[in-house]
Every structure is written in structure tokens, then in C-alpha cells.
Amino acid sequence: MAAYFAFRSAALRGAIGLHRGSPNAIVGPRAFFATKAPFEESTEEYEFVERLIPPSRVPSPPKHSGPTPSGWTPPAESSPSLPYMIRRSRMHNIPVYTDVTHGNRFMTLVRKVEGDIWALEKDWNLSGVRGIEAG
Numbered sequence: 694m695a696a697y698f699a700f701r702s703a704a705l706r707g708a709i710g711l712h713r714g715s716p717n718a719i720v721g722p723r724a725f726f727a728t729k730a731p732f733e734e735s736t737e738e739y740e741f742v743e744r745l746i747p748p749s750r751v752p753s754p755p756k757h758s759g760p761t762p763s764g765w766t767p768p769a770e771s772s773p774s775l776p777y778m779i780r781r782s783r784m785h786n787i788p789v790y791t792d793v794t795h796g797n798r799f800m801t802l803v804r805k806v807e808g809d810i811w812a813l814e815k816d817w818n819l820s821g822v823r824g825i826e827a828g
Contacts, residue, residue: 777808
């Protein structure tokens with residue numbers, strides 16, 4: 694039984710053709726990928742690649758005299774002298790978001806506020822407009 698197994702494993706090794714050379718020798722399917730084909734480096738066609746690369750930052754918006762058809766308003770040339778400031782997002786939008794939860798709970802979220810947030814809350818209060826105090 695042992696002789697049969699040894700003969701069979703030797704026959705399999707011979708059929709598979711295991712390499713008994715140095716372990717660093719590349720044989721089999723890896724040898725096809727290990728050979729390097731000559732290549733030429735050219736920068737002439739790189740202008741076509743540059744068109745496909747997305748820009749690293751959003752470009753400055755074009756000058757508008759008023760709101761655009763989508764409702765976007767450009768930022769003012771000079772900011773008013775307030776104790777707080779709301780920075781625009783990187784897409785040049787005002788970061789004010791609304792959310793409705795539980796069907797009747799309306800929340801407004803303002804991000805990117807810099808400065809005195811309590812002065813913003815005081816100015817944000819709509820008691821003069823709605824007749825009730827926001828809370």
C-alpha cells in the first residue's frame with residue numbers, strides 16, 4: 694500500500710511537472726506576466742488625461758447681478774458687521790437645513806456658524822413675524 698502511494702505520488706509529481714530548480718525561478722503562468730514588454734513614456738497625450746481628472750476644488754461662481762433661475766444668490770461683496778458669521782459651503786450654498794420629524798416637529802439646522810451664537814439666536818427669533826417665540 695505504501696509503495697503504491699509512493700509510486701502514485703511520484704507519478705503525479707512527474708505528470709504535473711513540478712520544478713526542482715531554485716525556488717526563485719519563475720515557471721508556469723507567472724512567467725508570462727513576469728516578462729516586461731518595452732514601453733515608451735510620452736507626455737504628449739497627457740492633455741487628454743487631464744480633462745478626465747476632476748478639479749481639486751469648486752471654481753468661484755460667476756458674477757451675477759441678482760438671483761439665478763435656480764434661486765441661488767451670490768454672496769455680498771462685503772459682509773455686514775455682525776458678531777457672528779455663517780460661512781457658505783464649498784459649493785457656495787448657505788448651510789441651512791430643515792427637517793421634519795414625528796410628522797409635526799419642524800427643525801432648522803444652521804451649520805458653519807462662527808462668532809457669537811447667542812446673538813444669532815436673538816436675531817433668529819421670529820416672535821415679531823409669527824407672533825410666537827421659537828423654542
